[in-house]
């Protein structure tokens with residue numbers, strides 16, 4: 789009975805896999821991770837400089853994440869809460885912003901989520917997500933700010949999920 793049940797499950801799975809897929813099956817080989825919208829996210833709960841955090845992500849075949857639209861921006865805030873963290877945006881020598889994930893260019897007219905008064909270039913060249921202290925009663929909301937790159941923060945890595 790047990791064996792029959794198991795083979796039924798197996799056959800059912802086989803049928804599902806062979807059916808014309810509406811959506812590709814995506815997987816994340818490493819753990820721990822969160823699979824969201826085709827990207828495998830890994831959360832670095834250790835404090836590193838921006839450069840160290842980037843290297844840590846890259847040693848796992850990933851990179852500091854790009855936050856290029858409000859969908860990802862909103863989701864990532866829900867996951868990280870009020871924990872400040874590095875993501876993949878910094879200002880390079882020529883003064884332009886760039887995402888770590890080549891070839892994505894930072895679109896200055898596109899999505900951004902700066903705190904008021906930001907970007908303040910006298911504060912630093914790397915961009916972190918942080919939650920400003922707000923008067924009680926206001927909603928806590930994380931936003932972007934220029935931060936010294938040698939500050940040590942948690943970080944979020946991401947890479948495209950494998951397509952099975």
Ligand SMILES: *[C@@H]1O[C@H](CO)[C@@H](O)[C@H](O)[C@H]1NC(C)=O
Nearest residue numbers: 809810811812813826951952
């Ligand atoms: C599934 O993956 C293939 C190959 O990468 C791609 O061409 C196709 O557009 C994908 N389909 C969906 C629904 O994402």
Ligand SMILES: *[C@@H]1O[C@H](CO)[C@@H](O)[C@H](O)[C@H]1NC(C)=O
Nearest residue numbers: 904905906907908909910911
């Ligand atoms: C920018 O940062 C500097 C140094 O932290 C500070 O003195 C200045 O008031 C900031 N400017 C704005 C517009 O917040």
